[in-house]
Amino acid sequence: MTLPPEGNSTVFLIDDDDRIRTSLARALRKRDFAVQSFASAEDFLEAYDKGRPGCLVLDYGMPGLNGLDLQKHLAENSSAIPIIFISGHAGVPESVQAMKAGAVDFLEKPFRQTTLVACINAAFAADRAARSAEEGARTARNNFERLTAREKEIAQFMIASPSNTSSKEIGRHLNISPRTVDHHRARILEKMAIHSVAELIDLSISAALLQTNRVGENAG
CATH class of the missing domain: 3.40.50.2300 (Response regulator)
Incomplete structure (x- = not known):
């Protein structure tokens, strides 16, 4: 049958x-x-x-x-x-x-x-x-566009450097405090509707988030 x-x-x-x-x-x-x-x-x-x-x-x-x-x-x-x-x-x-x-x-x-x-x-x-x-990737790209310039910069750093995703490492790279990084990380996970950096990295593969225009120079 x-x-x-x-x-x-x-x-x-x-x-x-x-x-x-x-x-x-x-x-x-x-x-x-x-x-x-x-x-x-x-x-x-x-x-x-x-x-x-x-x-x-x-x-x-x-x-x-x-x-x-x-x-x-x-x-x-x-x-x-x-x-x-x-x-x-x-x-x-x-x-x-x-x-x-x-x-x-x-x-x-x-x-x-x-x-x-x-x-x-x-x-x-x-x-x-x-x-x-395809729908999941489209949703991820749309959510990524909701991030602020600084949040995108932090998210892209975590995606590009998955072995250096601690708040201290990110803060050192961007010259901001770990506490500020923690705040942005929480907002990134919330806006992307995910629970971990590992999920963010997985999403980046399907949604090509690293291809999104980089805006770190104007981050605030």
Whole structure:
């Protein structure tokens, strides 16, 4: 038994073969998947909103923009939608290229529907995880922007020098008292909605906080 997909995730199905596209869409809808079908990559790009969660079930060999071309185009436009390739003609080099570029799987036609369903469920899970991580990073960046200039300077020092995060070390580096550092540290943790310097460092990795404009020169 296959569990129904979570949330409002959609299977975006692209195949230029009307018979295969219709058959697959019907079979997936019977399994409670939301499906949107397209006859070409170009049609998909015209309609696709990358804010919509889901995955792409993509025929490799299509006229015009083929599967690998679409995969490359999406990557270049910062769309990380998981892709499952399906093909009746591609060989090993094409499948290897697709997988190296991040495809969830490369299925050769004919394939079992249960195999495709398992791939879709895995793709949905990967999409949810990626979107959750992206939202967490966005929240961290927004919270970071709430810090004062001095708080940003202290936070960035702790991120850049994780082995020197004591108040004495930070105070010595910034020429301020450890007590003042303690006050700023408490405000940093509160505004960032975290409980430790270790969490701040973890957030910096996903949210690239060190890329935020440095403002230490004007700190007060």
